[in-house]
Amino acid sequence: SAVISQKPSRDICQRGTSLTIQCQVDSQVTMMFWYRQQPGQSLTLIATANQGSEATYESGFVIDKFPISRPNLTFSTLTVSNMSPEDSSIYLCSVEKGGELFFGEGSRLTVL
Amino acid sequence: AQSVSQHNHHVILSEAASLELGCNYSYGGTVNLFWYVQYPGQHLQLLLKYFSGDPLVKGIKGFEAEFIKSKFSFNLRKPSVQWSDTAEYFCAVNAPSSNTGKLIFGQGTTLQVKP
Numbered sequence: 710s711a712v713i714s715q716k717p718s719r720d721i722c723q724r725g726t727s728l729t730i731q732c733q734v735d736s737q738v739t740m741m742f743w744y745r746q747q748p749g750q751s752l753t754l755i756a757t758a759n760q761g762s763e764a765t766y767e768s769g770f771v772i773d774k775f776p777i778s779r780p781n782l783t784f785s786t787l788t789v790s791n792m793s794p795e796d797s798s799i800y801l802c803s804v805e806k807g808g809e810l811f812f813g814e815g816s817r818l819t820v821l
Numbered sequence: 822a823q824s825v826s827q828h829n830h831h832v833i834l835s836e837a838a839s840l841e842l843g844c845n846y847s848y849g850g851t852v853n854l855f856w857y858v859q860y861p862g863q864h865l866q867l868l869l870k871y872f873s874g875d876p877l878v879k880g881i882k883g884f885e886a887e888f889i890k891s892k893f894s895f896n897l898r899k900p901s902v903q904w905s906d907t908a909e910y911f912c913a914v915n916a917p918s919s920n921t922g923k924l925i926f927g928q929g930t931t932l933q934v935k936p
Contacts, residue, residue: 713864742922751825751911751926767923801865805922808853808872812865 711736711804713813721819722792729788730816732802737782742810743775746799755800758785792820823848825914827927834902835935842897842930844912854895855913855924856886865911871895872917882906904936 712735722728732741743755755775756764764777778786789796799815828843846852856868869880876888886897895912909931913924 740922751928752924753926754923757920757922765920803922808921809867809870810855810922810924814864 711738711806711811713802713804713811715802715813715816717816718814719817719819721821723821724793726792727788727790728792728818729786730800730802732785732787732813734783734804738804738806739782740805741779741785742803742805743777743785743787744801744803744812746801746815748797752801755787789818792818794820796820823914823916823925825912825925825927827910827912827930829930830928831931831933833933833935836904837901838934840897840899840902840906840932842910842912842932844895844897844927845893846895846912846914846925847893848914848916851917853915853917854886854888855915856880856884856895856897857911857913857926858908859911860908868897868910902932902934904934906932907934908932 714733716731741758744752745755746752754767755770756766758764758777758779760779760782776788797820799817801815802813803810825846854871857865858868859865868884869878871878871888879885884899888895909929911929912927915924
C-alpha cells in the first residue's frame with residue numbers, strides 16, 4: 710500500500726494568482742500522477758510525473774498552466790497558475806503499486 | 822477514446838436492500854477494471870479490481886462485481902447494504918498497454934443508505 714499526504718487540504722484563492730500543491734508519499738515510487746475532479750464531474754488525469762524527467766501531460770492540459778516538479782522518488786508538486794474560477798476543483802495526487810492506484814485526500818481549491 | 826458510463830448518479834436504499842450499480846465502458850481491447858469508493862471525508866480507496874481470470878471478483882466489505890465482456894460491463898453488487906456503505910462509488914478502466922496510472926473514471930454514483 711501507499712500513504713499519500715497532500716498540502717494544502719483546501720484553500721481559497723484569488724483570480725490571477727498561483728498555488729502550489731505538495732504531495733508526499735511514504736515510499737519510493739517511479740511515477741506519480743495528478744488528477745483533477747471538477748465539481749459534479751469525474752476524475753481526469755492531468756499529468757504523469759517521473760523523477761528526473763519532465764512530466765507528461767494529457768490532452769487539454771499544458772505545462773504553463775500546470776507546472777509539475779518531481780525532485781525525488783517520494784515527492785511532487787503541482788502548481789495551478791494564473792487561476793480562474795474554472796480551476797476550482799479537487800486536485801488529487803496518486804501513485805501506482807501492484808496495479809492499484811492509491812490516492813491522497815485531495816486539495817480542494819476555490820477560486821474567487 | 823475510452824469512456825466509462827455509470828448508469829445511476831444517485832441511489833437511495835434502505836438498509837438490507839440489495840445493491841447493483843451499473844458500469845459500462847467503451848474500449849475494444851483488453852482492459853483492467855476497477856471500482857473505487859470514497860466515504861464522506863475520506864480519500865478514494867479501492868473496492869475491487871479485475872485484471873483477468875474469473876469474471877466474478879470479490880472485494881472488500883462484501884462487494885463483488887461481474888465482468889461481462891460481451892456487454893462491456895462491470896457492475897457492482899452487494900446483497901445487503903448497510904448504513905456505513907453510504908459513499909460515492911466510481912467505476913474506472915485502464916488499458917494495460919497504456920500508462921498504468923491513467924484511469925478513465927465514470928462520473929460516480931452517490932449511494933445513500935437510510936438506517
